[in-house]
Structures are given as structure tokens and as C-alpha cells.
Amino acid sequence: MLREVLLRSVLPPVAALLVLLALWEGLVRALGVPAFLLPPPSAVFATGVQEARELAASAWVTAEAALIGFGLSALVGALAAVVLSSSRLLERALYPYTLFLQTVPIVAVAPLLVLWFGPGQRAVAASAFIVSVFPVIANTLSGLRSVEPALRDLFRLYGAGRLATLLKLELPSALPHIFTGLRIASGLAVIGAIVGEFVAGFSEGTAGLGILVLGAYRQLRTDLMFAAVMCAAGLGIVLFGAVSLMGARLLRRWHPSAS
Amino acid sequence: MPFLAPELAPPAPDLLPSGSGIGVRVTQVHRTFPGGVAALDGVDLEFTPGSFVALVGPSGCGKSTLLRIIAGLDSATRGQVELSHAPDQPHGSRAPIAYVFQDAHLLPWRSVLDNAALPLELSGVSRPERHAAAREILGQIGLGDFTHRHPAELSGGMRMRVSLARALVTRPRLLLLDEPFGALDELTRGRLDEQLRALWHELGMTVLFVTHSLSEAAWLAERVIVFSPRPARVVLDRVLSLPRRRAAALRLESAFAREVQALSEALERGGA
Numbered sequence: 073m074l075r076e077v078l079l080r081s082v083l084p085p086v087a088a089l090l091v092l093l094a095l096w097e098g099l100v101r102a103l104g105v106p107a108f109l110l111p112p113p114s115a116v117f118a119t120g121v122q123e124a125r126e127l128a129a130s131a132w133v134t135a136e137a138a139l140i141g142f143g144l145s146a147l148v149g150a151l152a153a154v155v156l157s158s159s160r161l162l163e164r165a166l167y168p169y170t171l172f173l174q175t176v177p178i179v180a181v182a183p184l185l186v187l188w189f190g191p192g193q194r195a196v197a198a199s200a201f202i203v204s205v206f207p208v209i210a211n212t213l214s215g216l217r218s219v220e221p222a223l224r225d226l227f228r229l230y231g232a233g234r235l236a237t238l239l240k241l242e243l244p245s246a247l248p249h250i251f252t253g254l255r256i257a258s259g260l261a262v263i264g265a266i267v268g269e270f271v272a273g274f275s276e277g278t279a280g281l282g283i284l285v286l287g288a289y290r291q292l293r294t295d296l297m298f299a300a301v302m303c304a305a306g307l308g309i310v311l312f313g314a315v316s317l318m319g320a321r322l323l324r325r326w327h328p329s330a331s
Numbered sequence: 332m333p334f335l336a337p338e339l340a341p342p343a344p345d346l347l348p349s350g351s352g353i354g355v356r357v358t359q360v361h362r363t364f365p366g367g368v369a370a371l372d373g374v375d376l377e378f379t380p381g382s383f384v385a386l387v388g389p390s391g392c393g394k395s396t397l398l399r400i401i402a403g404l405d406s407a408t409r410g411q412v413e414l415s416h417a418p419d420q421p422h423g424s425r426a427p428i429a430y431v432f433q434d435a436h437l438l439p440w441r442s443v444l445d446n447a448a449l450p451l452e453l454s455g456v457s458r459p460e461r462h463a464a465a466r467e468i469l470g471q472i473g474l475g476d477f478t479h480r481h482p483a484e485l486s487g488g489m490r491m492r493v494s495l496a497r498a499l500v501t502r503p504r505l506l507l508l509d510e511p512f513g514a515l516d517e518l519t520r521g522r523l524d525e526q527l528r529a530l531w532h533e534l535g536m537t538v539l540f541v542t543h544s545l546s547e548a549a550w551l552a553e554r555v556i557v558f559s560p561r562p563a564r565v566v567l568d569r570v571l572s573l574p575r576r577r578a579a580a581l582r583l584e585s586a587f588a589r590e591v592q593a594l595s596e597a598l599e600r601g602g603a
Contacts, residue, residue, distance in 0.1 A: 222436045225404050229430055230453040230501075240453075244440045325481045326439035 111295040120299040126284070131303045134265050134280040137193050138307065141200025142261035146254055148201075149208025154238065156209070157216040167213075174206040178264060182271035191274050199268025204257035211253030215246025251319035258315045262308040281307070352381040352537030353415050353504040355401060360410035362396050370396040372562035373410070380415060383531055383538045385548035387594065388558030388601075394541045397563065398507050401539065402430050414505070429498035431508040435490035437482040437497075443469065444478040447496040454501075461500075468496045471533075472526060488519035492526070499530065506531075508540045512547070521579060524551055528577060545594045549573070550582060555594055559601035566601030569593065 093113045099105075100112040107115060120127065152170070156163045182199055189195040219242055227237050243250075269282025279287070281304045288296035355378040362371040370393035378384055386394045399405040401412055414428075429450070437446045444465050445452075451461035469475055472492050482490055491512060498506060508527075512520040528551060531538055542548050548555045549571060557567040571590050573581065581587050 220436060222432045222434070223438070226430070226432075226436065226449075227453065229402060229404060229428065230450045232453045236453060240449075241438070244438065247440070323440075326483050 108292045108294050111298060115295045116298040116302070119293075119295040120302070123296060123299065127281075127299060127303050129278045130281045130284045130300070131307055133193075133278050134196075134262070134269065134282065134304065135307055135311075137196040137268070137280065138200050138261045138265035138311065140193070140197035141264055142204055142258055142311065144197070144201045145205040145208050145257050145261065149205045149253065149257070150212050150250060152205075153209050153212035153216060154243075156213055157242070158234075163213070170206060170209050173202060173209075176202065178203050178267050179271065182268055185268065186272040189272075191272050195272035196265050196268035196280065199272065200261040200264035203264030203267070204260040207256040207260065208250070208253040211249045211256075212246055215249025216242050218249070219245045248319075248323055251315070251323070254315050255312060255319070258311040259308045262304060262311060266304055351504065351535040354378060354380040355415070355505065355537065355539075356411075356413045357397070357401070358411045358413070360397070360400060360407045360412065362393070362400060362405070363408045369562040371400075371407070372564065374563060374565065376556065376565065376568075378537060378539065381535050381537055383528075383540070383551065383553045385540045385542060385552035385555045386558065387542055387545060387548045387555060387598070388563060389560045389598070390543055392558045392560050393563035394558050395509050398430075398509050398539060398541050401505075402428055402507050404430070427501050427503045428505045428507065429501060429503035431494055431498045431506070431511045433510045433513060435482070435487075435494040437490060437493055439482050441481070442478065443474060443480050443482070443485070443493050446482065446493055447500050449497060450501045465496070465500050468500050469493075471530070472496050472499075488515050488523065491515060491523060495523070495527070495530075499534070502534065502536075504536050506536050506538045508538070510541055510543065513542070513544075520547070525579065527551065545591050545598070546582065546587075549587060549590045549594060550577060555590075557594055557597040557601060564601070567594065567597035569597075 097112045097114060100110055111119075156167060156170075178199055181202065182195070185195040185198045189198055223241055223245070224237075227241055232240070265280070266282040266285075269280040270286060273280050273283045281300050284300045285297050285304075288294070288300060355376075357374055357376040360371050360374045361369070363369045374397060386397070388394045396405060400407050438449065441449070444462060447469055448461040448465035451464060456464075466475070466478060469478055472495060474489065474492055474496065477485065477489065482493065485493070494511070498508075512523050515523065524547060527538075527540075538552075540548070540551055542551075552571065553575075554568070554570045556565055557569075558564065559566050569590075573586060573590060
């Protein structure tokens, strides 16, 4: 069965990737495209191996900031949703302003973050947080709102208080929605961290992937840029995968989206 | 609202007084929904302790609304619902009422055992005690081997039985059922009807059963009330002349057919 799954779901994307890479390599070589414009995949790979140590160190710096931002998003976002869901009036009054988080151009706000937090990890994590918190709020809120009315009746009939209803009914009911929000937030947190680093990532110590990309750009080391971008994308995928896996494990026994 | 601590070790069936249910008196109950739709327009009814009464009527006639008002899940626009107190019940405490919905409405993230134990959990009964009570009622209802399954792993009929166990785990004095078996196939439904009747004999609570199936009403209940279309009026209030102990074969007897016929005529008289 495992073989069948592998054949069906892993083989096609891998095959597509290989074809794409081969085309890329072939065209770059055949047309003699200069490496600073578009390096062939083999060169990117070679650079990746050569600079593996620096890439890994940078990826870790970015990952740390992204994880802090993501963790804050999960915590603050879920909490904010619980508060907003506690009263219609509160939701009506405040929810429109959470949209601000969704629409704010992070690149424009990032300098502000440097002013407030100083350059370095804290400003970068704040950027990751701002970019990723909205989907958590929006999805958790819609989850908390979508509890079956009959179950609310049941809890009322048995005299359940606010807290018991929240912990034993609303939050578990909202869990699939919360994980949808977290999955979206996980990818956004990495993007937010990289953007944050562009503006706020300069500090002593190891530079994050965003800084690495900027540095490579200034030296026209396009191969290193590509390698760093791949690392950033990989980071996002790993975080997304981890969150998805956690969700699937938690929801495995009861929710159709998990199977 | 504080809830009566349920008795966890029920007395042996033969010791249970047949009248351990509570009585309900409904006086001039009106219910008008926002928008002006009247569901109930002055309903007067009295249900004696320990009786099994079926409420039938066309769908949307307001019989479910009446049930919700009796349960305290909805309130009457006008009129009164009074509940009598069981003899061994301290005055002023709320009578243990249980409610079974049209669908099972289980918590999908909980095991069968924890679903059945939920009402006790919400009223603060300790874990071992509520699990023991849930295990016992699940055993009685034929789900003793499924306590650790999750609702998604059960059939529709089994889910409904868990829902019934959840309602009975507090040993309620008044059991309200709102078309509980409507979504099930004929065979499963018949079995659940039998099980419900057996549990009623054993536990002696008052049962109000809303259904739109006349034959289900006649087979289950001692007394059937037929409602008109909205706003609900009582068209017929009939005590059935059928034996107290009923077997599945009763459905084939002429006495049974006569009762169903009477109900059907009343339904048409009130309805069309």
C-alpha cells in the first residue's frame, strides 16, 4: 500500500521537478545565459553544497525568528479570537481593525519595528508575527462561531458555565478551523521573517537568509541567491508540514479533513 | 443553574417505584417567534408522573417548540410550564431533565464513554464515578463493548443509542425526545423503540416523545396527543387501549391498527 501511495502521490511531482530542472539546465547551457542572470541548477546545487554551513546557520537564524513570530501568532491570535467571540458587540467593534493586520504593507512598517525593537531578532520576529496573525484570528473566530446550536443547547441544559463551554465545546469544535489558520500562518511567518530581515535583520552575529540574499545580490552571486531562496522555501515547507502533521494527529480520530 | 446530584447506583429494577418520574403542567402556553409566526397558541396539557406520552402532528406544527419550552431551552411568550417534584427531591432544586435531539449530536472528539458521561462531567461528578455510571448505562443499552470507540466509527443507530445513554446517565425524571429516530431505517428504529420502552419500564421516568410517525407513537406510548398544523392546537388526546407489555408483533394486531386509524383520522381532521 505504501508503495502505491508513493507511486501515486510522490512520483508525479518529483518527475515534474526533474523535467523542469533538465529543461532549465539544457536551455541555460544551449543559449549561453550568463551565470549572474540565471545560473544552471547544477551550479546552484554546487554552491549549496559548498556554502552548506553558512546556509544552514542563516536558515537557523531565520527559522528562530519565524518560529517566535509564529508561536506568538498562534497564542495571541487564538486568544484574540476567544475574546472577540465572547461578545457580538466586541466583535463588531474590533474585528474590522484586525483587517488592518491583513492589509498592512509589512515592508513599509518594518522600519517602524526597527525603531521600536532595535535591529535584530526581535524586530524580525515582530514582522513575522504581524504577517501571520490574521489568518489565525479569522479562522479561530469562524470556528468558535460554527458550533452546532444543538450542542450549545445541550451544554445549557446541563448547566455548563462559560469556561466549561469554551474548553469542552467551543475550542474543540474550532480545532479544525484553528489548524487551517495555523497552516496558513506557518508559511506566512517565514515570509514575514525574510521581509523583516531585509529591513531589520542587520545586527552582529550570524545573518539570516534575508540578509544572505541581499549580500549575494550585491556581489552578483546569483547562484548563492538561488540557494538561499530555496532554503527559505524549504523552511516554509517544513514548518507547514510540521503544523499539518500535528493537526492530522490531533484530529485523526474524528474529523474527515484529517483522513 | 445548579443541578441535582444524580443517583449513581440505581436501585434494582423491581424496587423502583413506577412513579419516579415528575409531572408536567402546561397552562395557556403561547409562543410567537420574532416576525410574528405563532408556533403555539394557548396550549393546555398535563402529563402525569411516570407516563409515556407521544406528541404527533404535521412537521413544523410547533410540537418541538413545546418540547423546547418544557426543557427550558426556549421560553413561552405567554403562559406557564410547571414541573412537579419527585418525592425524594429537595424542594426548589431543578428536576433532572434530559433531552434527545433529532440527530445524535455527539462530541466527535470524545470516546463513546466520555460522550455518555458528559452530563455528569458538566455537573461536577468525579471521573471514576461518572465513568462507572456511563459504563453501566452503555451496558444496558447494548454498547458495553464500544466504550472506547469514537462516534465516527459507529453506525447511525449506534450513535443514536449513545445519545440516548447520554440522556439517561443522569437518571432523569423527565425524558424529552424530539423525533429521535426519524433518520434511521425501519429495522433500527423498531429496535430502538423497543429498547426505549424497556428502559422506561425499568427506570420509570416521565417520557415525552415527539414524532411524526403514527405507528411509532401508537407502539411506544400510553397516551398520544395529536396536534393541528401551526399554530399547534390539540386535536386529539387519547389514552391507548393497548397492553402495557408490548412486543414487536403488536404492530400486526387489529387493536393496534384501530388505534393508528383513530390517530390518523384525528390528524386529517385537524390538518388538511
